[in-house]
Amino acid sequence: MENLDRRRFIKLGIFTSAGVLVGSFFAFANTDKKIEVESYDDLLKYDWGYIIDTSRCIGCGSCVRACKMENNVPDNYFRTWVERYEIDKNEKVRVDSPKGAIESFKENNFPAEDIVKAFFVPKLCNHCYDSPCVQVCPVGASYDTPDKVVLIDKEHCVGCGYCVQACPYGCRYIDHEKGVADKCTFCYHRIHKGLAPACVNACPRNARIYGNLKDPDSKIRKMLHQRKYGTLKPDLGTNPKCFYLELDMEIK
Amino acid sequence: MSPADNYVFPNELHITWTVMIVLYPYITGMVAGAFIVSSFYHVFGMEKLKPVAKFALVSSLAFLLFATVPLLMHLGRPDRAFNIMFTPSFTSAMSGFGFVYSFYLIIVVLEVWLSYRADLINKYLNSRGIAKFIYNIVILGNTTDNEETRNLDKKLVCLYPARLCRFSFWFD
Numbered sequence: 001m002e003n004l005d006r007r008r009f010i011k012l013g014i015f016t017s018a019g020v021l022v023g024s025f026f027a028f029a030n031t032d033k034k035i036e037v038e039s040y041d042d043l044l045k046y047d048w049g050y051i052i053d054t055s056r057c058i059g060c061g062s063c064v065r066a067c068k069m070e071n072n073v074p075d076n077y078f079r080t081w082v083e084r085y086e087i088d089k090n091e092k093v094r095v096d097s098p099k100g101a102i103e104s105f106k107e108n109n110f111p112a113e114d115i116v117k118a119f120f121v122p123k124l125c126n127h128c129y130d131s132p133c134v135q136v137c138p139v140g141a142s143y144d145t146p147d148k149v150v151l152i153d154k155e156h157c158v159g160c161g162y163c164v165q166a167c168p169y170g171c172r173y174i175d176h177e178k179g180v181a182d183k184c185t186f187c188y189h190r191i192h193k194g195l196a197p198a199c200v201n202a203c204p205r206n207a208r209i210y211g212n213l214k215d216p217d218s219k220i221r222k223m224l225h226q227r228k229y230g231t232l233k234p235d236l237g238t239n240p241k242c243f244y245l246e247l248d249m250e251i252k
Numbered sequence: 253m254s255p256a257d258n259y260v261f262p263n264e265l266h267i268t269w270t271v272m273i274v275l276y277p278y279i280t281g282m283v284a285g286a287f288i289v290s291s292f293y294h295v296f297g298m299e300k301l302k303p304v305a306k307f308a309l310v311s312s313l314a315f316l317l318f319a320t321v322p323l324l325m326h327l328g329r330p331d332r333a334f335n336i337m338f339t340p341s342f343t344s345a346m347s348g349f350g351f352v353y354s355f356y357l358i359i360v361v362l363e364v365w366l367s368y369r370a371d372l373i374n375k376y377l378n379s380r381g382i383a384k385f386i387y388n389i390v391i392l393g394n395t396t397d398n399e400e401t402r403n404l405d406k407k408l409v410c411l412y413p414a415r416l417c418r419f420s421f422w423f424d
Contacts, residue, residue: 034319076262076265076266077262077263077266078262078263081261081262083259094257094258095259096259097259097261097262099262100262123261135343135344136344136345136346137341137344137345138336138340138341138344138346138347138350139332139336139338139339139340139341139347140336140339140341141335155327156332156335156339156382157328157332158327158328158329158330158332158333158335158336159327159328159329160323160327160328161268161326161328162344162346164263164268165268165269169261170260170261170262170263170264171263172263173263173266174266174268174328175328176328178328178331179327179328179329180328182326198405244313
């Protein structure tokens with residue numbers, strides 16, 4: 001009997017641990033609501049927005065590397081990059097972004113003791129509501145999707161570079177291999193599967209948040225209600241959709 | 253605090269619009285200039301410019317036909333250039349100018365045709381074989397050439413540039 005009890009105990013133990021293991025797969029699996037888009041009306045339920053928390057960014061450049069891998073961004077061009085702002089004792093501002101911070105920041109502009117304030121600002125396409133790039137495209141290859149993301153039809157783009165000139169945020173570039181314009185898409189292929197954009201996924205400090213601006217319960221809406229934020233170059237009337245928390249007046 | 257100057261966005265380190273874009277207004281400048289010189293005679297009746305009036309008109313057409321070549325060279329996908337005509341985006345200044353350009357081209361071709369019509373009919377009558385056939389197409393089979401038609405041609409030649417001078421200034 002004793003032996004049988006022990007056997008039963010071990011059996012129970014094995015099954016319990018196996019159960020916990022399998023259960024934890026479900027418990028910690030990505031439980032985000034799967035996004036199902038079957039018709040045009042489904043797209044209208046979304047308005048993708050983005051928050052960048054400049055106080056949290058540590059300038060590691062993970063987002064830049066993730067973006068480069070996810071989207072095959074050519075060398076020396078960036079869909080997203082990180083800028084470093086340094087302000088010294090004489091209140092002189094220096095901004096730099098060596099190689100878009102893909103290898104992070106290795107050298108200081110100022111001697112460390114001179115710096116009174118420094119911060120990092122990740123940048124990406126603002127997906128403006130009134131985007132100048134869509135306005136100027138001569139062939140209509142740049143367009144707004146129903147869920148308010150600015151995309152490029154690469155089968156139609158002529159590569160004139162007008163949009164690159166028009167973007168006040170420097171977010172576009174010409175992909176010389178394909179001869180067409182290119183830019184951040186909010187990882188459109190990912191967000192419609194319920195996955196986060198590559199940069200959001202890679203950020204170790206949660207400095208990047210994305211979500212549906214039309215959903216009143218979304219994280220992004222709640223953050224915008226609780227925190228103070230600003231947008232880049234609001235004077236241009238582009239109505240950007242990237243909201244910067246703790247936006248410093250030096251950021252341009 | 254001083255603004256953060258001396259900083260360029262990483263994507264803007266590469267300059268997108270270069271020599272080819274500059275070459276285009278240079279050529280269209282010559283187009284518009286030559287056209288205005290010819291208009292001085294045709295529209296405003298400056299007899300002093302009569303010797304160069306027709307030559308200016310033809311050189312205007314010649315430059316106009318090839319002014320867009322540098323732009324074509326500049327495009328990333330020159331094979332799709334005519335998308336500007338097929339799927340125009342009316343909010344784009346570049347697309348709008350494509351239409352102005354086409355209109356200008358049509359007017360200049362008409363202008364050249366009208367001012368050389370009498371000469372072409374003469375050529376048609378005095379040529380033979382393939383040349384005669386080609387001249388027949390160019391004059392659209394119309395050999396009527398008398399004082400009346402010449403006056404009408406002159407009137408039209410006068411009318412088009414009057415409308416077009418405005419466009420010429422757009423070109424500059």
